[in-house]
Amino acid sequence: MTFRREETVWIPESDLDGMSVDTLAVRAGQIRTGQLEHSDAIFPTSSFVYGSAAQAAARFGGEEPGNIYSRFTNPTVQAFEGRIAAMEGGERAVATASGMSAILSTCMALLKSGDHVICSRGVFGTTNVLFQKYMARFGVETTFVSLTDMEEWQASIRPETRMLFIETPSNPLCEVADMEILGQLARDNDALFVVDNCFCTPVLQRPLEQGADIVIHSATKYLDGQGRCVGGVVVGSEKMMEEVYGFLRSAGPTMSPFNAWVFQKGLETLPIRMRAHCDNALELALWLEQQPAVERVFYAGLQSHPQHELAKKQQTGFGGVLSFQLKGAREEAWRFIDGTRMISITANLGDVKTTITHPATTTHGRLSPEDKARAGITENLIRISVGIEAVGDLKTDLERGFQALRNESTDNV
Numbered sequence: 001m002t003f004r005r006e007e008t009v010w011i012p013e014s015d016l017d018g019m020s021v022d023t024l025a026v027r028a029g030q031i032r033t034g035q036l037e038h039s040d041a042i043f044p045t046s047s048f049v050y051g052s053a054a055q056a057a058a059r060f061g062g063e064e065p066g067n068i069y070s071r072f073t074n075p076t077v078q079a080f081e082g083r084i085a086a087m088e089g090g091e092r093a094v095a096t097a098s099g100m101s102a103i104l105s106t107c108m109a110l111l112k113s114g115d116h117v118i119c120s121r122g123v124f125g126t127t128n129v130l131f132q133k134y135m136a137r138f139g140v141e142t143t144f145v146s147l148t149d150m151e152e153w154q155a156s157i158r159p160e161t162r163m164l165f166i167e168t169p170s171n172p173l174c175e176v177a178d179m180e181i182l183g184q185l186a187r188d189n190d191a192l193f194v195v196d197n198c199f200c201t202p203v204l205q206r207p208l209e210q211g212a213d214i215v216i217h218s219a220t221k222y223l224d225g226q227g228r229c230v231g232g233v234v235v236g237s238e239k240m241m242e243e244v245y246g247f248l249r250s251a252g253p254t255m256s257p258f259n260a261w262v263f264q265k266g267l268e269t270l271p272i273r274m275r276a277h278c279d280n281a282l283e284l285a286l287w288l289e290q291q292p293a294v295e296r297v298f299y300a301g302l303q304s305h306p307q308h309e310l311a312k313k314q315q316t317g318f319g320g321v322l323s324f325q326l327k328g329a330r331e332e333a334w335r336f337i338d339g340t341r342m343i344s345i346t347a348n349l350g351d352v353k354t355t356i357t358h359p360a361t362t363t364h365g366r367l368s369p370e371d372k373a374r375a376g377i378t379e380n381l382i383r384i385s386v387g388i389e390a391v392g393d394l395k396t397d398l399e400r401g402f403q404a405l406r407n408e409s410t411d412n413v
Contacts (some may be wrong), residue, residue: 021087021202022271029082029264031075042261043075072249076257080264081233084223087202087267088215090235094244095260099198099218100126101253102232106214107131107163109247110192110240113139115162120147120177121375122170123196125364128371131165144374147175148307153182157189167196168205169311172323172359172383173376174298176307179314183211192240198222198350203274204317214240219255221350222320224266225273229259273352273388277320280394281386285322287395293336293405295325295380321349323359323383330379332405333358337382339404342389342397349385354394356384 014027033041048067050056058064067073077095085093096102107130111117119131121144131142145152147170164186168177179195186193194214195207201222207215217223219231232255234244248254255263278301285299297304300311301318311318326332337345337356344355347362357363364377372378386394 016086021206024083024086025203025267025270028086029079029084031079031082040079040261040264041076042257043070044257045074046070048073070257071252071254072245074257074260076264077255077260080255080260080267083264083267084202084217084219084233085235088197088235089202089206089208090215090241091238092241093233093235094241094248095219095255095263096232096234096248097253097255098230099196099216099220099232100130102216102218102234103127103130103196105244105247105251105253106194106216106234107135107140108251109243111135111140111162114160115140116158116160117142117163117165118153118156118161119144119165120167120170121145121371122147122173122175123165123167124171125359125367127165127167127196128364128375129366144371147177150178150181150185153185157185157191161189161191163192163194165194165196167198168207168314169199169300169319169321171199172298172321172363172381174199174300174305174319174322176300176305176311176314178310179207179210179212183213186211186213199319199321200315200317201270201274203271204278204319205315208235210314213237218350219259219263219266220348222270222274222277223263223350225270225350225352226266227348227351227353229262231255231259231263274317274320276388277386278317280388280391281320281322282318283391284384284386284394284398288322288324288398291402293327293332293402295327297324298322320386321383322386323381325378326380326382326405328380328405330358330360333380333382335404335408336401339401340397341400342393343384349383351385352388354384354387354389356382359383 047069059066059068081093081095119142143156145156166177183193192213195212196216198218198221214236217233282301285297288294288297299322344353346355347357360377360379
């Protein structure tokens with residue numbers, strides 16, 4: 001026998017008009033059920049039931065709103081979508097199975113054979129592969145340009161250009177694009193301007209307010225913040241997101257309800273985590289600049305960074321990712337990484353735990369030597385995603401890496 005308890009008390013939704021990102025991170029998007037729960041509910045179900053055959057037909061026919069099948073309608077996923085859309089200032093969000101599936105869904109929904117994409121070289125290595133290898137199979141050609149060379153962007157525009165795609169700050173060199181200029185360039189040429197906002201999140205940067213049409217996230221990174229789940233999300237206008245949603249409904253790169261719930265919980269602490277990441281990263285970047293074995297540090301928070309003033313204008317913080325070049329080559333980079341004893345050797349980023357990786361052989365390992373050189377991915381480059389541990393302890397562990405280099409130098413004397 002199924003027991004049923006009807007709740008008749010009505011609780012009004014929170015009035016969040018004009019609220020800050022910090023408040024939206026905690027309150028936006030919540031779907032409260034008849035049980036009047038205070039926390040966010042999770043709906044781990046593949047399908048939904050109907051009161052009659054006629055109602056089922058109306059749902060499937062689009063005549064009646066409501067849930068149909070969790071590949072494309074699930075309340076937990078919708079709650080996460082509502083929250084991140086509010087934080088980014090977008091009309092709608094579409095959640096996907098991963099960050100890469102968010103990029104793929106956007107391209108498949110909004111591009112067609114014969115279209116042309118201009119993409120910055122400073123993107124995640126797999127993004128490069130997606131455009132260069134797989135979108136090319138569908139007749140979409142991509143031109144890769146310097147993120148910061150506006151003349152190169154302008155010169156690459158064609159009549160068939162339909163999308164400008166960037167990450168800013170870039171991965172892993174932390175270059176910063178002028179989104180206002182690129183947004184105007186896209187509008188002047190009837191193209192879409194798409195920004196991967198993974199490094200900053202809406203806490204530090206809201207690209208839709210600076211000229212972007214679409215914002216993409218790998219939710220796996222900072223939105224989760226603890227390395228638990230894989231997911232992605234696309235944010236933009238209702239019209240464009242309906243196209244992305246249509247692709248997701250048919251092709252199925254779907255976010256699971258459990259992952260959506262984890263991401264929704266992650267968003268609640270995102271503002272305080274991002275500020276802690278920024279504080280630690282800036283202190284480490286300044287410290288690394290003083291180390292004799294370091295050739296160069298890449299972090300937009302440093303006054304030595306060529307786009308430091310632009311980053312101050314576009315962002316409210318400089319993010320938690322930095323990279324640096326050691327004096328030497330791959331051998332020295334690997335020896336340094338292997339010399340650490342606390343920091344996690346993994347290619348993931350955005351975690352509360354600090355991570356370290358060698359981009360040339362991991363995140364950008366599938367690029368050709370020529371593409372690596374053009375993107376500035378050198379063999380002596382190391383990327384650190386700075387966590388929220390005590391920054392003094394991080395320095396202690398990195399000093400072990402420097403000591404490993406000194407020990408090798410002494411052994412060779």
